Amino acid sequence: MRIKLEPLRQEAVKNWQELQSFGQPIILVGAATCGRASGALDVMAAIGEKMKELEIDAIVRQTGCVGMCHSEVLVDIIKPGRPRITYAKITPELAKELVEDYLVHDNAREDLAICVQGETPDEDLQVRVVMRNCGHIDPNSITDYLAQDGYMGLAKALEMMPQEIIDEVKVSGLRGRGGGGFPAGRKWESCLQVESDQKYVICNADEGDPGAFMDRSVLEGDPHSVIEGMAIAGYAIGASKGILYVRAEYPLAIRQLKIAIEQAKERNLLGENILGSGFSFDLDIFQGAGAFVCGESTALVLSIEGKRGMPKPLPRPRTSEEGLWGKPTLLNNVKTFACVAQIIHRGPDWFKSIGTEKCPGTAVFALTGKVNKCGLIEVPMGIELDKIINEIGGGVAGGRAFKAVQTGGPSGGCLPADMLNLPVDIDSLTAAGSMMGSGGMVVMDDSTCMVDVARYFLEFSLEESCGQCAPCRVGTEQMLTILKDITQGKGREGDIDLLVEMGKAIIDGSICGLGQSAPNPVLSTIRYFRDEYEAHIRDKECPAKACKALITYTIDAEKCQACGRCLKACPTQAITGAKKTPHTIDSDKCDKCGICFSECPDRFAAVLITTGGTESSN
Amino acid sequence: MVTLYIDDIQVSVEKGSTIFDAAQKVGVYIPTLCHHPELHTFGGCRVCMVEANGKLVTACRAPVTDGMVVRIDAEGARKVQRMVVELLLTKHNEDCQTCVKDSNCKLQEVANYVGITPERMAMLRRSVTEVEIDESNPFFNIDRTRCILCGICIRTCEEINGVTALDFGFRGEHTAVVTMGNKKLAESTCESCGECMERCPTGALARKNYERPNREVKSVCGYCGVGCGIHLGVRGDRVVSVRGDKDNPVNKGQLCVKGRFGYNFVNHPDRLTTPLIKRDGELVEASWDEALDLVASRFKEIIDESGPNALGGISSARCTTEDNYVFTRLIRSLGTNNLDHCARL
């Protein structure tokens, strides 16, 4: 089959090389969701406008997300004979300047550039497997993908026996990237072993974790890598039909996928008799209607069947044996499929050389929260947390103190500063009371209240609970009520032990993974930040000064310069004062919205937040 | 057959049985709220948790295996049971005295089994969701402050009656048993058979104007030819309830809306207790002899005047098969085949 792919590939490589060495400059704009949210489309329009005005010829292309969300909008310019330069935080105005300065006057504008040759600044720490093409190729162009050895894995796989493919995946040690970490090869094998007239491959792209957008970026930036992985899986287990289960909230990803599927079909890389191998594989997109619990395999399958996504209780057959419409169904995450094509193409030993022995490969994290450089990162398994946060992430923002890092979303937990040397992999995070989950990583500083964070995640889990089993439904509700009481200063002695006891019973008693992990954020914050809970309960004090009920805003009369900013901004007219008269806050009227605190200029720092007797100012 | 040990009691049951089945066989009590022998297993309440071969499983779903060692009162299981029951109570209407199901309530039974203490309950936060009672159905009410979301009503409506007027709606803390559009029961496709109400483990689905009978009388429902077996609940000289006879092979305990709720006419003051004869345009009470004599003499007159085919007989589906048979013999003996039955009308 590789022979059949070769002409396609050669043509694509030629195109790609021509593109790189063409007489015209190429301008690439990162236009994934985060880029667009920062105005990527306006930037593109501005570039087009300026080019017209100056009568310059250049190729303007869209790319996916390279991961440096902290520097959006990202624009790359490749001038003939020059290395590729990446520019950060480009506004439409800056884009116009850039076009004129670099393309006309040959001033490369080093002040705006962050790196050269498409290398991320921390290249030595990051390894790109899943995201290798994101931000580098045009996701709407299958030839771009083919030029990066795309579909080579599929072509090679079609020359192998199904069991050989599965053996390669097993040797590679690839584990599911959706959160469970189950060995992918073993799952595939159990699908292969079941005799059935019809089997299905489903890609779970229903990314529901709040604070995670890895899957979206891969689908938006490199949709073919997922399609190729699914086709390989289809051939390996004997399935002729695949379903991409994508969140309806990801319209751009759905659009890119539809285009990619069409392109693959046109080139006989999907559909009937792929590359003349006799193997046929079709792909459909199912738009998930918004239910976090549909990350559970049985719930996901039920929702495709048009039912409520309520996970089936144990004992029940595995989805790989009896899944969609009772047929064997292989369900893997976006990133798992994205790894597969390369494992087949480059061999399992290459994959094993990355990461740790028990967790080979890379981990993709959405690094967000109070960190200087938010964005998507891909690191080898086993890297220390510290390196991720302080080197790749550039440390805690605003010079504040690091307090905790949350991984695994609502199923995970919070790890404190003394865990920063923890090597990150699927097992180590679980052992530490957290989870890798699908890859959200939220950094918190000393202004984040851990009780409030626990409350936040529990609120999410309760809202997303399917409601069928009592421990999850009423248990998380009770825990949430207790946490709300604690954050409002109504906590009671014994509440902490009650939370722990209840959390354990919910874990033991719940039907599915959602309930079994919902108490994790509470249990892990109690484990590492128990003193903070105690401060709320005993001293009615929120050490992070975040819980509204436990803080008061006052103005230091000596520091106040009576500038009137806070007075003007206060939405509840709680502040009184006049020119040259220090302002005061009427605590009865104060809604504790914090606007005065952020309005007061840093050089005055007159607005104070008090909790249980301690004070702080900005 | 599979042999297992439940709290060291050896028991052999058929392959495919559950731990719950096996425990029942040897008379070992396992608490449950959502399990019902006539319905598909749900496994949502988690109260029947036991330890089997060292792992926590729900007895209602877990199949038995040879040599399985089951601990009913394992600590882990007890903790889950207790938490679930305590927490269901924090969301449950506390007013047991006014509840129809008082002393006949599964939640009370299970709470009693796990042992609820005031000290523990005081630690927990109560939050009964305020929902108006749905009184739209003429025969029973839905009080969602007493609902524990066991789903028995939903499964009953789908599996027993095939109407499926109910389903789970919403999710999380808002999960509720709903009709289409969350409308009142009377505006839904509900046929008011009351099967759900019969199976509801708590007072969430409860009979209106319920009176507890002093005694029961076994009978056959007189509404149609099916002949469902019933137990009439009697209080003094009044019929105050009807329940299906589970041992009756015809209906196995099930009833329709008429059979279950249409008994009030028995106690009605306007109910006919003697025959009536129209005299001078007025219906007047008469004895059976008078009435039968009148019918016989008028039949005779009509046959003499116009022949037997001027007569006809219509019988009722509410009569027993035997009554209907005798009726056909009577009419045919008068010399006519003009016979019909109300079920054909």
Add this chain to the structure above:
Amino acid sequence: MKKEDVKFQEIFSRYKGDREELIPILQDTQAIYGYLTDPAMCAIARFLRVPQSQVYGVSTFFAQFYFTRRGKHAIKVCLGTACHVKGAGRLMEAFEREMGIGCGCITDDYSFSLERVNCVGACAIAPVVMVGEDVYGHVESKRVKEVLETYADKT
């Protein structure tokens, strides 16, 4: 028949009438009406031969579906984790205060509705607010008025 009703009837010609088409049909229906009406759900139940109660049960399970008319401009405050630690809770309160309605409500003139979403995947520019398809990043409480005013004239 209203234009929407005609479009709604056309949906059925694109499907076979199998249960697994329920969620896609509900999505198409909402795209026409903006929310799911009771008559539409009953018609879908008839078409798919699925009990009405179950159509409602499925619809209410998924966060995507609405059952009341929405505001012309749907304001979605992201309460994802990254937004939460960057003060999205207070931002939501600011919107509630400024709009005079609670989360999940609609203004009397149907010009705005306010709701929360659990992550729009733009965590790097948290806290995030979406108005229709427009995304606003790094929104501070004091910018709330400004955001609302942008759309006030467009109603």
